[in-house]
Amino acid sequence: MMIGYALLMFVPFTWTVITSFKTLPDATRLTVIPSPFTLAAWEYAIGRLEPSVVVLFGNSFFIATVVTLSNLVLGSLAGYAFARLRFPGREALFLIVLATLMIPDQLRLVPVYILFSGLGLTIGTGQYVAVILVMAISATSIFLLRQYFLTIPRELEEAARIDGAGFFTTFWRVMLPLATPALAAVTILQFQGTWNSFFWPVVFLIDPPHQTLPIGLTFFRLTGGQGTNWPPLMATVVIATIPILVLYIFFQRYFVEGIAASGVKG
């Protein structure tokens, strides 16, 4: 029974892959082998959908990469400072970081949109900037990295200090290499989270050529007249899911441990 339920988890996605190789009339039939087998839906998704799923893929990849890098750089520097450096107001500032977890994104929608709109970030390539800025650093990234830095023995950095290394050298040469597992977890969770993100992209990515896969997919159905053109829609679903699936297969441990440890993503 357990095996049955486990297999059931894969049925919808398998069905999606099968459907993407079918013709539209065949897509509504309960047949496992597409007949005829066709690449037409994939050609349609790549060549005829407006914008092409290749463009959407590029946007998704660009935004997810920049947001992940930004979280890694800002998160590891701040995480290190909060874990190791002594400076007045440290505890108060860290409380502010944690307090941001209490403010739902939705409450920020109107003020952030109006602020960015005033800065010209709701038109043209500014739309990318808006999405990236609003996701550039998350309290979760800082928190996860700080907790990891706290577990690294102090002796290691003190040895480096005695050798005359400054704070930055100590961070770069000693602490960062030791924090590789935490950096990997943040990279994977952040990339997945940004790749899949819906709320801020749907708010800011108004122009179709600037949209990411989730947003493009949504508007193909809602306004693009592709409402029941299932095979190309399912091809797009497959393209939107494959990169995350690959990450999941290779780094399953990080997904499972990261989610359980942070518990922030609902």
Add this chain to the structure above:
Amino acid sequence: MAGAAAPKPGARIGARQETLAGYALVAVPMLFFLVLNIGTFFYAAYISVWKWNIRTGPVEFVGLRNFERILTDPVFQSAVKNTIYYTVIWVPLTMAVGLFLAVVVNQKIRGQTAFRAAFYFPAIASSAAITMLWIFLVSPYGLFNEVRGALGLNPLFQFFGYGPNENWIGDYRAAMNTVIVLNAWTTSGTFMLFYLASLQAISHEVYEAAAIDGADAWQAFWRITFPLLRPGHFFVATVGVIGGLQVFDQAFIAGSPNGDPANALMTIVLYLYNTLFIQINPGYAAAVGIVLFVIIFTATLIQRQLFGRTPGW
């Protein structure tokens, strides 16, 4: 400062450098948080008391009129009703499935990791991809209707008033339940992981003692596991209710910003989006955002009261 050790002799210059380094490293993230989080909290409150033009800014001070309008807005009322219905059904359903999966996976069986990976699988895809897939599965000629027809289950569905080619996401009677089942399926894997962490904190000795006293597995679950999971229940329920009250993606993807069909998928956050981008009324939208925040905050406080103070919380 708390946690600061007494400076060692001769470490004075080092301490000053350390302070500067500390501020330098946290400066950029703190700027982001102060402007885009804490600051926007107050900015939202400010916008909410104005009639606000999305391009030119404040037009007219209206005091609490935006909030008064919320009280009598029929669409907002259906959004609240839908959101509460969603949360009340979805949270316990997903908790039950998640707990069941966690208990199953926690047993010493072969392929434990593979099962855990499989059960978590639906949670990794994007809401857009998984919702689109779901809409396809429950469409009039989709897999779900075909399979139930092939299994001879149609008379049962007919009894409840659903025809053989029911459009599960397009029929206002069924749309919200369809979204609930979808989200219960995808999120149960996440809840399973939360419960697993709590399950693994329960000592084996408790079960050994129960076994000696002759308790069977069923009794052990209800008498030991379930009560000892109290901190886990609290955590999962809190995360679930906060997430449930903010349901947005699936409603948008399936029902557009208008919560089609017939407002059946209109949720509070979707209405917030609608007031800002369809009605183009930022002052009113800011007020809706604040009301949503108050609802979430109250729900969290109520849960804290219900579950009491639990260890570790």
